Structure formats: structure tokens, C-alpha cells
Amino acid sequence: MITLVRASEICDNKLLTLESDFQQRAREWLHKMQEISVYPLIYCGFRSFTEQDALYAQGRTKAGRIVTKARGGQSYHNYGLAYDWVALRENPKNRGFYESDWDNDGAYRIGDAIGHALKITPIEWESGHMQDARYKKFSDIPAKGTTKAVQAFAENIETKKPSFFSSWKSR
Ligand SMILES: [Zn+2]
Numbered sequence: 001m002i003t004l005v006r007a008s009e010i011c012d013n014k015l016l017t018l019e020s021d022f023q024q025r026a027r028e029w030l031h032k033m034q035e036i037s038v039y040p041l042i043y044c045g046f047r048s049f050t051e052q053d054a055l056y057a058q059g060r061t062k063a064g065r066i067v068t069k070a071r072g073g074q075s076y077h078n079y080g081l082a083y084d085w086v087a088l089r090e091n092p093k094n095r096g097f098y099e100s101d102w103d104n105d106g107a108y109r110i111g112d113a114i115g116h117a118l119k120i121t122p123i124e125w126e127s128g129h130m131q132d133a134r135y136k137k138f139s140d141i142p143a144k145g146t147t148k149a150v151q152a153f154a155e156n157i158e159t160k161k162p163s164f165f166s167s168w169k170s171r
Helices: 004-015 020-035 049-057 105-116 146-157 161-166
Strands: 041-043 080-091 099-100 122-124 128-130
Touching: 004 020, 004 041, 004 080, 020 105, 020 122, 020 128, 049 146, 080 105, 080 161, 105 122, 105 128
Parallel strands: none
Antiparallel strands: 041 080, 080 099, 080 128, 122 128
């Protein structure tokens, strides 16, 4: 469980790993959500090709269940053009502390609607995944340059995940 202050620090860190134009819109999305008292935790932003390949291996050549359809380079995350979020809900027995509300379909619907106006789009098979609507498919992304800059930047930012992440779903 985390406080909203800690959650907003995590969101900030993840937002900083995103490509600048998309990052601006993602930030606006976050503020609009908070304004109507939905508190998203953005738990994934940029993901390196290596991390993506490791995720792809899960449930295929490695143990675990399949969590992604994308190999390294095939995910919008690899270009800083996607983030994953989950709504937080306050723990009734522990005021001021929040936990992830994975099955909050109402919150996802609100997130999708607010994203729409900002050219941020959800995908069908993964609740909470939002990506840049400027590109219809990953191969449309003008990767050169963007990737390098985003990657270099992202690697300088805190990538160590807090321990509570390990028990969470990886999407
Ligand atoms: Zn995702």
C-alpha cells in the first residue's frame, strides 16, 4: 500500500521516461483524471528492447504466463510512447493508504475517454495500457533518434522498482 504522495512520485518518474510530446499529453491526462478524483498509478513507461524481450520470453521460453504479444522493438513502450496504469483505491481500514484496483472497469472507461481527447488510445487486449494515437501501428513510429534519445534519458532515471511492484501483475 502506498500514499498518494508516493504514488505521484512514481507517476512522475515514469512520465519522465516518455517521449516529450507524448509525455506532455500523458501528464495532462493524469491531471484530468485526478481532477475528477480518479487516482491512476502509472507503473510502467519506457521499456528497453532487452526488457521487452525478457517479457516476451515469459510464458514461452521461460516460466510464467504470457503477458505480452510484442518482442523488443514491437511495443510502443520501447519508444517511450506508452504507459500502463491502474486506478488506486483507499484502503478502508487504513486511511491515507492506497492499493491497486485492477478490476475497476469504470476507471478504465474514464481513462479511455479522457485519453481520446488527448490522442492517447487504449488497446483492446490490455486494460490500463495507453499509447500514442499518432501512430496506428508500431512500425509507423519514426524510431530513429527518438529511440536513442528516449533510451539514453530513461536509463538515467530511476529504473529500480520498489519492492511492492514484484507482487503486481506485469503488463
Ligand atoms: Zn503496456
